Each structure stands twice: as C-alpha cells, then as structure tokens.
Amino acid sequence: MAGIDVRSEMLLERRRTILLFILAGALIVLALRLFQLQVFQKDHYSRLALSNRIQKEDIPPPRGLIRSSDGSKLVVNVPVYQISILPNRISGREDKLSLACRWLGIDEDELTSSLAEWIEKYSDGREMTVVQAADKGQISILTENRALFPFFRLEMKHRRHYPEESLAAHLLGYTGEVSDTDLKESGDLRRGDIKGRTGIEYVYEEFLRGQYGLRIIEISAEGTRIGEYVGLVENEQLEGRVESRPPVPGHDVYLTINIDLQRVVEAACEWNKGAIVIMDPRNGAVLAAVSRPVYDPNIFIGGISEENWSVLNGDPDKPLFNRAVQATYPPASTFKMIVAYAALKTRAVSREEWLTPCYGGYQFGNRYFRCWKPEGHGYLNLTGAIVNSCDVYFYQLAERLKADEFAYAGRLFGFGRKTGIDLPSEARGILPDKAYYNRRFGVGKWTKGHLLNYSIGQGDLLATPLQLCQMAVMLANGGKRVRPHVVERIEDSEGSVIFRFEEVPEKVAQIDISIIRFIQRSMRLVVAGETGTGRGAAIAEAAICGKTGTAQNPHGRDHALFIAYAPEKNPEIALAIILEHAGHGGAMAAPLARKIFSAYFNPVTVMETAGEEER
Amino acid sequence: MSDRLLQNMDWLVLMSAVLLIGIGLLNLFSVGHIPAELSETFEGGNMRFFQKQVIWGALGLGVMALAYFIPFRYYEGGAVIFYFIVLIMLIVVLLMGAAKGSSRWIVLGGFRVQPSEVMKVAIIFLLARFLTEKRHDPNRLRILFAATAITLVPFLLVVKQPDLGTALVYPALMMMILYWRGLDEGRMILILSPLVSAFLTVYSQSAMRSGSYPVLLLAFFVGLLIIAYKRREKIFQSILLVVVNLSIMLVIPTLIERLKPYQQRRILAFLRPESDILGSGWQVYQSKVAVGSGGFLGKGFLRGTQKLLAFLPERHSDFVYSVLSEEAGFVGAIGVLFLFSIIIVRGLYLATKVKSRFASLAIVGICSYFTFHVAVNIGMTIGLAPVTGLPIPFLSYGGSSMLVSCFLIGVLLNFGSSFYEY
Structure with a gap:
C-alpha cells in the first residue's frame, strides 16, 4: 500500500489550513447571521411571531336595509359565495390549479397573468378574488374537493340584492367594492367591503354601514383558525388590552317612497x-x-x-343617470x-x-x-x-x-x-x-x-x-x-x-x-x-x-x-x-x-x- | 484489537455526535409537543416523528458501533461493489417512480431506504478507493474524467427523481476529495470559478436594485485576473480561466433573457427565496420569524410558538433547526454549530494523521458531508442559502439521514483509531 510521502504530508497540512480557514469563514457567516436575526432583530421577529398566533379578526356588520315608507324591503342583503385564491399555497400544485380552472370554468391563462400582477403588487401573499359570485356548480366543486384545491377559498359575503329589481333603481343606487383610495380615506373599511356608490346607498353610507365587531382568535400561519378568545384579552401583540365585541348592524333606512x-x-x-x-x-x-x-x-x-x-356606461341614453x-x-x-x-x-x-x-x-x-x-x-x-x-x-x-x-x-x-x-x-x-x-x-x-x-x-x-x-x-x-x-x-x-x-x-x-x-x-x-x-x-x-x-x-x-x-x-x-x-x-x-x-x-x-x- | 479501538477512540467526536443525536431527539419531542393549555385548540400532538426517531437514533448508534468495529480494510475492499449496489437501487427507484409518480424511497426488509442518501457514502468510498492508487493523480485529465464519471452517473439519476438538492451534494464531495488528493489549486479554481461567475451573474441580473452583486462580480473578475497573472508561467491555464469566466458572464444574461418569464421566476425563486413569497419564500420567511423571535437565550424547551402553527410543512425535517433556534436561542443555535465544528475539525486533523491514503480521503469526504449539509441546511433556515431540502445531520427527522450520519461517524472514529495502519 502506497504510503504518504513527506512532500504530500506537507501538502496535506497546507491544504488542511486552507480548509480550516474556509470552514471558519463559513461558521462566522452563519454565526453573524444568527446574531443579526436573534439579537439585533429579535424584537422585530418577536412581533411577527406573535402576529401569527393571536390575531384580531374583524366581524363585518350586516349592512342596513333600505325600505319603503310602509316597511317593504327595497334593498336586502344576500349571501354570495366568493372564490378567492391564496397565492402562497399554489407552489407545487400548479397541475391542480389547471385542473381546478378547467372544472370551475375559469380561464387559466387569464388567472395566472392577473395573479402574477397581483403578486407583484402585494407581496404579502394576500388572497385575490377570482369569482365574485360563484354559482352552485362552482360551490359544490370546491366544497367537495377542498383537500384537492387548498389554494382556493370559498368565502361567504353579503352583497346587496334588490328584490323589486329595477323599481326605484336610481333612487336606491348601488354599491361597489371599496377601492384603495376608499381604504386610505376611511379607517372603518376593510378590503373586500362594499360601499355605496350612488343614490341612497351612497348618501346614507354612514348609517347603512354599521360598525365592525372584533374577534380575538388564534390562527395558524396557514390561515387555519384554531381557537377564539372571549372577553378581555391582554397581550403584548395586541398592543395592550383588547376586548372582543359583536358588530353593530347598519341602520335600516326607511324611504318616503310610497x-x-x-x-x-x-x-x-x-x-x-x-x-x-x-x-x-x-x-x-x-x-x-x-x-x-x-x-x-x-x-x-x-x-x-x-x-x-361598458354597455351601461357607454349607452348614449345613459341608463345610470338619474334624470x-x-x-x-x-x-x-x-x-x-x-x-x-x-x-x-x-x-x-x-x-x-x-x-x-x-x-x-x-x-x-x-x-x-x-x-x-x-x-x-x-x-x-x-x-x-x-x-x-x-x-x-x-x-x-x-x-x-x-x-x-x-x-x-x-x-x-x-x-x-x-x-x-x-x-x-x-x-x-x-x-x-x-x-x-x-x-x-x-x-x-x-x-x-x-x-x-x-x-x-x-x-x-x-x-x-x-x-x-x-x-x-x-x-x-x-x-x-x-x-x-x-x-x-x-x-x-x-x-x-x-x-x-x-x-x-x-x-x-x-x-x-x-x-x-x-x-x-x-x-x-x-x-x-x-x-x-x-x-x-x-x-x-x-x-x-x-x-x-x-x-x-x-x-x-x-x-x-x-x-x-x-x-x-x-x-x-x-x-x-x-x-x-x-x-x-x-x-x-x-x-x-x-x-x-x-x-x-x-x-x-x-x-x-x-x-x-x-x- | 478491541484494545486499540478503545484506546485510540476519539471521545470528543463520539460525544459530539451522541450529544447531537440527543439534542435532535429532544427537539423532535418539542416539535410534536403541544402545551396543555393549548391542547384544546390544536388537534392532538404529533409524537409520531419523535417516537420513530428514537428508534432511528438507537439503530444509528448500533450502526455507528458496527462501522467502528468493521476492520477498515473491508471498506476499501467493498467500495466498488457497494457503489454498484446503491447505483442499481437508484435506478430501481427511478423506474418505480416512473410507474407511480415521483418517489425517493425503496423498501428493503420493511424499511424505507433512500438510496440517494446512501449514495453519498458510496461515492465517498469509491472515490477514496479510486484515488488511493498512486498513479491515479487527479491532475491527469483521464483520472479527473473518471472521478467525474463516478459522480455524474448518480448525480443525473438523482436529478431525475427529481431531487436537485441531494444531487448537488455529490459533486461537492468529489471536489473536496479531489482537492485533498492533490488536485492542482489552479485547476480547482478553473473548475469552481465558472460556478461562482454564473451565480454572481445571475444574482447581478436579478437583483439590480440592491446593486451590490454587480460590484461583487466585478471584484471577482479582477481577482481572477490577478490569479491569472500570478500563475502566468502556466499561460494556457491562465488564459482559459479568464476566457471561460468572461464568456459565462457575457452569455448568461442573454440566456436568461431568452427564458420564459416563469422560468426566470423559478431560477430567481431558487436563488433568492424571498422573491418567491408564494413558495419557498413563505417557508423561509416563517423560518426567519421562528429563529429571530427566539432571541439570545430562546423561548425555552417546549415553549416555542412557531412550531405549533403549521407554518412549515417541513418543520420536523428540513426546517427543524429553526425550531431549535426558536427554543434554544442564539446560544443553542451556536452550540449546535459548535458541536458540528468539533466533528469536522477533528476529522480534518485525523485526515492528516492517518497513514492510509484511503482513510485520509474518506475522512475528508465525511468532513465535507457534514460541512455541506450543516452549512446549506442552516443557511436555508436563516435565509442565506436556497431552499434545497437538504436535512441537517442528526437533527432532521428521517431514518436514512440518521443512519448515514451515524455510519459516517462510526467510520470516522474507526479510521481515526487505526491511524497507524497503512
């Protein structure tokens, strides 16, 4: 068996020294990074850690109804099932996504391109609405295949319904989802809320809207709810003492309309x-x-x-215009x-x-x-x-x-x-x-x-x-x-x-x-x-x-x-x-x-x- | 015989390894543990990983002892046949995988074995055996190609699985073993510098805003020029070094631009997880939160909060170190690093001490194995390295990784204690 000669022994010692230096360098980099995260940025990450655990969750208030003078309902709330997508749960399930798109009848190319834009805009992984009002078929597909499509979320939201259809439509007005500017202007609004855009819905917005309730919940980073606190909760993360409270429903507006x-x-x-x-x-x-x-x-x-x-808005007869x-x-x-x-x-x-x-x-x-x-x-x-x-x-x-x-x-x-x-x-x-x-x-x-x-x-x-x-x-x-x-x-x-x-x-x-x-x-x-x-x-x-x-x-x-x-x-x-x-x-x-x-x-x-x- | 084995035993390495196994078990216990006050909100603790890992740990100690007592010549003798057995297993896995979707395991006698893990051992031994021959000088091109072939075949098989992270371990091991065997440093640089150039170019491309990468790239290139000048007596090598690196720096940007946007995103996501908050970026973000919130002294054993939230699907395996760092803090995180350093540094000293070239080369391979796994895994959990899915030895849940790590420690101790043998 060939031994190691003097020359190669020196070579090995030289190389060992070099390797030890490289190893020391790597260790120092890791240690410095750990020090940065755990000592310098500890407070920052502690806050993030707690925000994962205990969260305040808003409970949306039901919007007030609009009624005629004798109390007949002119505008009511109806539940609408909204399909939204959780961008951070898609990774590795792209094939499932295309399957889901086919089943739900969603244009996949359009979805992926709008999703890409969305992610560019909001890198925090916030969900994007895909279907505003899902039909029965879509709802049953999603509820039956919840495990297969974990990136889709089916959420019930209240939307406005006009039981009398076009009756007094111009007076009642309509609502629309709040824009980023609305959110900036009013602290009472949350993403996905609706807001009066015209008519009574617009003028009496403050009365109709109601006040958010507050729920204090324990939530996993995956967004799964794991528990709820009742009453007063004192927690560093919640910035002091916070009490859960029920939402205040919006006020009902009675019109003079006969x-x-x-x-x-x-x-x-x-x-x-x-x-x-x-x-x-x-x-x-x-x-x-x-x-x-x-x-x-x-x-x-x-x-x-x-x-x-665009049909409504571009109509030369201006149907949206309250003459x-x-x-x-x-x-x-x-x-x-x-x-x-x-x-x-x-x-x-x-x-x-x-x-x-x-x-x-x-x-x-x-x-x-x-x-x-x-x-x-x-x-x-x-x-x-x-x-x-x-x-x-x-x-x-x-x-x-x-x-x-x-x-x-x-x-x-x-x-x-x-x-x-x-x-x-x-x-x-x-x-x-x-x-x-x-x-x-x-x-x-x-x-x-x-x-x-x-x-x-x-x-x-x-x-x-x-x-x-x-x-x-x-x-x-x-x-x-x-x-x-x-x-x-x-x-x-x-x-x-x-x-x-x-x-x-x-x-x-x-x-x-x-x-x-x-x-x-x-x-x-x-x-x-x-x-x-x-x-x-x-x-x-x-x-x-x-x-x-x-x-x-x-x-x-x-x-x-x-x-x-x-x-x-x-x-x-x-x-x-x-x-x-x-x-x-x-x-x-x-x-x-x-x-x-x-x-x-x-x-x-x-x-x-x-x-x-x-x- | 057993006398020499016990006399020359490197207790420091043994203790470090056993300590790491113990820490790993405690950590997995904590991962599966749910505090009593939260037991109602979380659906039952998951002690499955801990329980299984106890068995793997015990088996690991047995394997370590076995590896220690097998006369070291047997390793040299069995290296070739062992390599081919594992290679066949890799092929079988791939064929089975083709039949029923991707799979990394093969079932042997009731155990699920991951051949790609075992391949790491096989490559170390086969390369060590091959390069032991005095005439097998790695500076000869033929030898270099042969060593590359030994590595490349399993590399491609594992890439096909697909498990790029594990596959990348093989060339890393090879490079270290070749270096130790005396591969000319100039050639080392010639082989490794294009990789660095490629990395830095891609980073410069994707991170224009941060701005520091183009500067690093430039500095690296200047460094290469200096090296080329200093080694000007080997003029051909020097010119090659500059030309190869320069062409990489020029070709890669156009190559990237010709990729489709989603392909670009995928490369970017691999190199810079934080740019891909949807996929691996999310895990890295959560991992950093866990590590950072641990602070200097940690939240205490069983008191981690981030592990409770199903924030990481891999918190028992790939991201187990972030749970440890959360509960044991900076002190614990550095402690674990220290224990690994003991093994690696002792290993390097043993590698110079042993008389047998085979043993020396194998020990360096083992040191590289630990270094690479520890650095990449920890780097991944603290956002310094790409998310490759490499486990951290002794700490990550997983039988194959545990047994391989224990086996390698056993070999290290074995070779160290019989240092006088040729």
Missing part, C-alpha cells in the same frame, strides 16, 4: 326616456320618482363585469306661472288686462316669434293665457319685464339652485339674470328677444324635474318652501328611530299669497277648462291643477312636460313629468298624470292599473 304609487308610476311610465317626480306638498317627501331608461341594480351583485359596465335630479330641461310653458307671478308682482300687467290678440305669432323687431297654436288664441287675459298657454301673450309680458325680474320670481320658486334633496349629484339648472346674459353675450349684446324666449321657459333657462316638482309643490301649498327628501326615518337594529326627516313647509316672506291664489285658479282651469291644455289629466275623483309644457330642443322632437298637484283644496300630491322627445305636453304627459292621479285617489284602480300594466 311603494304602491311607485309601482303605478313605474308601470305607467312607458316612455323610454324621461323622469317623473312626485312629492307631498305638505312635507316635501318624495312619494315616487322614476328615471328612464332604467337598469337592474342586481347586475352589480357579483361585481359587474367589464362588458356589462330626476341630474338632468336639466327647459321648463317651457310650465315656467309661465313664474312669469305671470313676476308680471303681477311688478304690476307689469293686471289680472284682467286684455293684451294684443294672438294671431299665431308676434313680430318683435325684425324677428317673428310664433305661438304654439298657428291659428292663434285671439283676445286673452292672463288667466286665459295660462289656460291656453298662449305664447304671444307672454311675449308681450316679456317686453314689460326686465331680466332680473324673471330671475327674482324664478329664485323665489327655487329655480337656479339645488333643492338640497338627499340624493347625490343634484344639478343646479340655470336661471338667467342680467348678469348672466352680460356674461354670456357681453354687455349690450343681448336683446329683449332673449327675454321673449325666457317668458315661455325656453332659451338658456334649465331646470331639473325635481325643481319643477318643487315649483308645483310651492304653487300647491301657497308659496311655502320645503326641502325635498327621500328618507323618512332611520332606525337602528333594535327598531328605535335615530333620525327622522321632519320638514315643515316654511312660508317665503316675499311671496305674495294672493298672486299664488290667482295662479292656482288658472292652473285648475288648465285641467278643468274647456280649452285647457291639460284636460287630458282630469279625473272625476279629485280636482287637479296643472300646467302643460312643450319644450323645443335642438336634438329632435319636443319634450313633453306636465306639472300638477291635487286636490285643489289641501293638496296632497304634486308631480312633474318630463318625457324626452315625446311631443306635446298636453297630449303625452297629461294623460300619464291622469293615470297616476286616478291610481292615487282611487286605491282600487291602483291594483287594476298595476295589473293591466304588468300584462
């Missing part, structure tokens, strides 16, 4: 575009409100798909009451003054202004002019009035400013005054001709359906202003009322009540008079006062308008109807009002009408 009336209005409003607002002139409560076109808010339940959203408060229209002849008020108030005309007769048009300077009735109205006093909606008469009033006098009267009746209703994105409308015209056309560059248009509610004047209804309310209740509102009261989960919308109409000091009375009588004749333009609204059960309007617009056929209230004495209901491009107010809008009034004043026909419409 569900029967709302149903009638929804059914009666067959026109494809427009809005109807109905209020109680005694307290400003909105009894019904409709905007067309409408959508079914239930499509938002599982997180609206891209396609659905009742967000859209502005020329009030047209419905504004003549305001002009009449302005004229009487400034004594530009007297109640019985007969002006130059109407022969179908009016020559003003080098321009010829037409009356809506080509054959003309002949001799008229103010009452006759309102009843027949004669334009020529009002052109003559315009010659006697100043721009600011129009604006003053308009302002008294709430034009040109928000009503303050508890709905989002209310439009202000436009109520031109002298300053407005100067701004728009330049000082001295505008003429009486603009005021002629103003006198028949055209031109730059714009108002929301709600503002028109508010005018009807003020004409009905004798010039008292009341804030329109949709919410009647809010109750907590135990049923005690924590908020009640109590509006008492307030007399507007500047309004001359005798002029109102005069206008009221004229409005009665609009519906009851032989030549009244609003005869189509008349019913036997109640005396209706109203005013038609036909708004010219550059985009097509005229808008049909009608405002009304009833009964004549002690009015209970006031409405405004606008049907876009429908034609004459008297022909198109007034008959619709008739349906609504007859349903309101004759509850038996309510059922019949509703039944008919459903068929």
Whole structure:
C-alpha cells in the first residue's frame, strides 16, 4: 500500500489550513447571521411571531336595509359565495390549479397573468378574488374537493340584492367594492367591503354601514383558525388590552317612497326616456320618482363585469343617470306661472288686462316669434293665457319685464339652485339674470328677444324635474318652501328611530299669497277648462291643477312636460313629468298624470292599473 | 484489537455526535409537543416523528458501533461493489417512480431506504478507493474524467427523481476529495470559478436594485485576473480561466433573457427565496420569524410558538433547526454549530494523521458531508442559502439521514483509531 510521502504530508497540512480557514469563514457567516436575526432583530421577529398566533379578526356588520315608507324591503342583503385564491399555497400544485380552472370554468391563462400582477403588487401573499359570485356548480366543486384545491377559498359575503329589481333603481343606487383610495380615506373599511356608490346607498353610507365587531382568535400561519378568545384579552401583540365585541348592524333606512304609487308610476311610465317626480306638498317627501331608461341594480351583485359596465356606461341614453335630479330641461310653458307671478308682482300687467290678440305669432323687431297654436288664441287675459298657454301673450309680458325680474320670481320658486334633496349629484339648472346674459353675450349684446324666449321657459333657462316638482309643490301649498327628501326615518337594529326627516313647509316672506291664489285658479282651469291644455289629466275623483309644457330642443322632437298637484283644496300630491322627445305636453304627459292621479285617489284602480300594466 | 479501538477512540467526536443525536431527539419531542393549555385548540400532538426517531437514533448508534468495529480494510475492499449496489437501487427507484409518480424511497426488509442518501457514502468510498492508487493523480485529465464519471452517473439519476438538492451534494464531495488528493489549486479554481461567475451573474441580473452583486462580480473578475497573472508561467491555464469566466458572464444574461418569464421566476425563486413569497419564500420567511423571535437565550424547551402553527410543512425535517433556534436561542443555535465544528475539525486533523491514503480521503469526504449539509441546511433556515431540502445531520427527522450520519461517524472514529495502519 502506497504510503504518504513527506512532500504530500506537507501538502496535506497546507491544504488542511486552507480548509480550516474556509470552514471558519463559513461558521462566522452563519454565526453573524444568527446574531443579526436573534439579537439585533429579535424584537422585530418577536412581533411577527406573535402576529401569527393571536390575531384580531374583524366581524363585518350586516349592512342596513333600505325600505319603503310602509316597511317593504327595497334593498336586502344576500349571501354570495366568493372564490378567492391564496397565492402562497399554489407552489407545487400548479397541475391542480389547471385542473381546478378547467372544472370551475375559469380561464387559466387569464388567472395566472392577473395573479402574477397581483403578486407583484402585494407581496404579502394576500388572497385575490377570482369569482365574485360563484354559482352552485362552482360551490359544490370546491366544497367537495377542498383537500384537492387548498389554494382556493370559498368565502361567504353579503352583497346587496334588490328584490323589486329595477323599481326605484336610481333612487336606491348601488354599491361597489371599496377601492384603495376608499381604504386610505376611511379607517372603518376593510378590503373586500362594499360601499355605496350612488343614490341612497351612497348618501346614507354612514348609517347603512354599521360598525365592525372584533374577534380575538388564534390562527395558524396557514390561515387555519384554531381557537377564539372571549372577553378581555391582554397581550403584548395586541398592543395592550383588547376586548372582543359583536358588530353593530347598519341602520335600516326607511324611504318616503310610497311603494304602491311607485309601482303605478313605474308601470305607467312607458316612455323610454324621461323622469317623473312626485312629492307631498305638505312635507316635501318624495312619494315616487322614476328615471328612464332604467337598469337592474342586481347586475352589480357579483361585481359587474367589464362588458356589462361598458354597455351601461357607454349607452348614449345613459341608463345610470338619474334624470330626476341630474338632468336639466327647459321648463317651457310650465315656467309661465313664474312669469305671470313676476308680471303681477311688478304690476307689469293686471289680472284682467286684455293684451294684443294672438294671431299665431308676434313680430318683435325684425324677428317673428310664433305661438304654439298657428291659428292663434285671439283676445286673452292672463288667466286665459295660462289656460291656453298662449305664447304671444307672454311675449308681450316679456317686453314689460326686465331680466332680473324673471330671475327674482324664478329664485323665489327655487329655480337656479339645488333643492338640497338627499340624493347625490343634484344639478343646479340655470336661471338667467342680467348678469348672466352680460356674461354670456357681453354687455349690450343681448336683446329683449332673449327675454321673449325666457317668458315661455325656453332659451338658456334649465331646470331639473325635481325643481319643477318643487315649483308645483310651492304653487300647491301657497308659496311655502320645503326641502325635498327621500328618507323618512332611520332606525337602528333594535327598531328605535335615530333620525327622522321632519320638514315643515316654511312660508317665503316675499311671496305674495294672493298672486299664488290667482295662479292656482288658472292652473285648475288648465285641467278643468274647456280649452285647457291639460284636460287630458282630469279625473272625476279629485280636482287637479296643472300646467302643460312643450319644450323645443335642438336634438329632435319636443319634450313633453306636465306639472300638477291635487286636490285643489289641501293638496296632497304634486308631480312633474318630463318625457324626452315625446311631443306635446298636453297630449303625452297629461294623460300619464291622469293615470297616476286616478291610481292615487282611487286605491282600487291602483291594483287594476298595476295589473293591466304588468300584462 | 478491541484494545486499540478503545484506546485510540476519539471521545470528543463520539460525544459530539451522541450529544447531537440527543439534542435532535429532544427537539423532535418539542416539535410534536403541544402545551396543555393549548391542547384544546390544536388537534392532538404529533409524537409520531419523535417516537420513530428514537428508534432511528438507537439503530444509528448500533450502526455507528458496527462501522467502528468493521476492520477498515473491508471498506476499501467493498467500495466498488457497494457503489454498484446503491447505483442499481437508484435506478430501481427511478423506474418505480416512473410507474407511480415521483418517489425517493425503496423498501428493503420493511424499511424505507433512500438510496440517494446512501449514495453519498458510496461515492465517498469509491472515490477514496479510486484515488488511493498512486498513479491515479487527479491532475491527469483521464483520472479527473473518471472521478467525474463516478459522480455524474448518480448525480443525473438523482436529478431525475427529481431531487436537485441531494444531487448537488455529490459533486461537492468529489471536489473536496479531489482537492485533498492533490488536485492542482489552479485547476480547482478553473473548475469552481465558472460556478461562482454564473451565480454572481445571475444574482447581478436579478437583483439590480440592491446593486451590490454587480460590484461583487466585478471584484471577482479582477481577482481572477490577478490569479491569472500570478500563475502566468502556466499561460494556457491562465488564459482559459479568464476566457471561460468572461464568456459565462457575457452569455448568461442573454440566456436568461431568452427564458420564459416563469422560468426566470423559478431560477430567481431558487436563488433568492424571498422573491418567491408564494413558495419557498413563505417557508423561509416563517423560518426567519421562528429563529429571530427566539432571541439570545430562546423561548425555552417546549415553549416555542412557531412550531405549533403549521407554518412549515417541513418543520420536523428540513426546517427543524429553526425550531431549535426558536427554543434554544442564539446560544443553542451556536452550540449546535459548535458541536458540528468539533466533528469536522477533528476529522480534518485525523485526515492528516492517518497513514492510509484511503482513510485520509474518506475522512475528508465525511468532513465535507457534514460541512455541506450543516452549512446549506442552516443557511436555508436563516435565509442565506436556497431552499434545497437538504436535512441537517442528526437533527432532521428521517431514518436514512440518521443512519448515514451515524455510519459516517462510526467510520470516522474507526479510521481515526487505526491511524497507524497503512
């Protein structure tokens, strides 16, 4: 056997020394690292260690319901099964993932690419929602194969459901999952929560949301729950003493909406575009409100798909737009009451003054202004002019009035400013005054001709359906202003009322009540008079006062308008109807009002009408 | 004969090994233990690993004694046949694996044996035997190729299993044995430096933001240039050294760019687990939490918290050291390192002391085995090394690892005590 010679013995000792140095180096590196972790960063890791063990877990509160005035549920919560994926449990199970995707009908490529983005964004391994609302098949696949697909989590969440479907959809609004900005702004929100985006859901978010409860649980790093603490827990990790507490459910919001009336209005409003607002002139409560076109808010339940959203959002008819408060229209002849008020108030005309007769048009300077009735109205006093909606008469009033006098009267009746209703994105409308015209056309560059248009509610004047209804309310209740509102009261989960919308109409000091009375009588004749333009609204059960309007617009056929209230004495209901491009107010809008009034004043026909419409 | 064996016994190494086995058992007991106050929240403790490991430990001591008393010439004589038996076992495992999904075990007489573990022993002995021949100078290219072939065959078989971590042990053992046998340092550098270059290049590619790797790469290259200059009398080798490393540094970035993104991610995840929080990164993160929260003195025996949370599927095997570090703290973690160091350092001294070249080479192989396993496993649990799945000797649960480690200690003690034999 070959021995080891002297040369190789020296070589070995040299190499041993080198190896010992390398070994020492490795040991030092390991020891330094251990020292770094266990001595320098001990506190950091201790905190992390405990956070793995004892965790505060939030218990989401059930969101408050939205109900009509009689308590019918308009928005409820339904459980939805959400499938989310735990990124840190996929590793090594990629084949299972593709199997799961095939079974669940999920596009695997899409999932992996969005997952990759997700992980890049959130490296803490937080779960990503894959399916917002799983169907029955998906749920059973996942529950049956829980062990096979440990990276999927099926979680029940509450989502909003609208049992009446599109009924009052624009009022109720819809919810959406909170965004990162929402989370930053509010400490009360958690990822995956929903938040009101429009309508009542949005305005009364704070009431509907409720408060999170707190559970103190022991949890494994894999996310498995292993126990729960009850009561007061004192723990370094929890930063002191923490007590578990149940969640506080959100408050139920009761609307002023009369569900029967709302149903009638929804059914009666067959026109494809427009809005109807109905209020109680005694307290400003909105009894019904409709905007067309409408959508079914239930499509938002599982997180609206891209396609659905772009269809809804890109629709030129804007179905998501609440026309009742967000859209502005020329009030047209419905504004003549305001002009009449302005004229009487400034004594530009007297109640019985007969002006130059109407022969179908009016020559003003080098321009010829037409009356809506080509054959003309002949001799008229103010009452006759309102009843027949004669334009020529009002052109003559315009010659006697100043721009600011129009604006003053308009302002008294709430034009040109928000009503303050508890709905989002209310439009202000436009109520031109002298300053407005100067701004728009330049000082001295505008003429009486603009005021002629103003006198028949055209031109730059714009108002929301709600503002028109508010005018009807003020004409009905004798010039008292009341804030329109949709919410009647809010109750907590135990049923005690924590908020009640109590509006008492307030007399507007500047309004001359005798002029109102005069206008009221004229409005009665609009519906009851032989030549009244609003005869189509008349019913036997109640005396209706109203005013038609036909708004010219550059985009097509005229808008049909009608405002009304009833009964004549002690009015209970006031409405405004606008049907876009429908034609004459008297022909198109007034008959619709008739349906609504007859349903309101004759509850038996309510059922019949509703039944008919459903068929 | 037994006289010499007991007289020359290296008690220090024996005690270290026995202590490590004891510590390993206590640690596994703790892994399976659930504090009484938490017994309701956790479903029953799992003492299965501990109970089995007690048996493995006892068997291990028996194997150690056996290895100690077998005359050391038998090792040299049996090296070839042993290697081929294990090689056949590896092939059988692979074939069986192909039939029923991946598998690393073979069942022999009721025991599940992991041939890839046993192969480590076989490679050590066969290389030692092969290089014992005086004319088998590793500086000759033919000998170098032969040694590489001995290693490469099992390496490929194990990679195919797939178990890259275990497979990588083989070339590591080979390099150390070749070095000890006198492989020219210049050639060592020539063989190892491309690996370092490749590592540093990949790291520089993937970690541009941290910025220190490109600097390291540059420093490494400058170092190579200096070495090449100093060894300029061997001009061919020097040029080769520079050219090979430079081309690796230039080729790898384009190679990586041509990989698909998921392949890039996989490489990155292997080299830098923290970049892959989904997979191995999660384990490393949890392991670091366990180790770090242990602090200087540890949380105390049975008082670890992280082990309770099913945070590591491998807390009884690959990540067992993090449980130990959590409960025994910095002191305990260093203590274990110290015990391993005793074995390795004593082994290196014995390797120079023994008269037999075969024994010397085998002992170096054994030292390399412990060094590599300990460094890689601990490095893995504290986030310094890739997650390879290498067990830590004596501490990790597992019969094959335990028996192989004990056997190697027995051999080490055996060769050390008969140092005078040629």
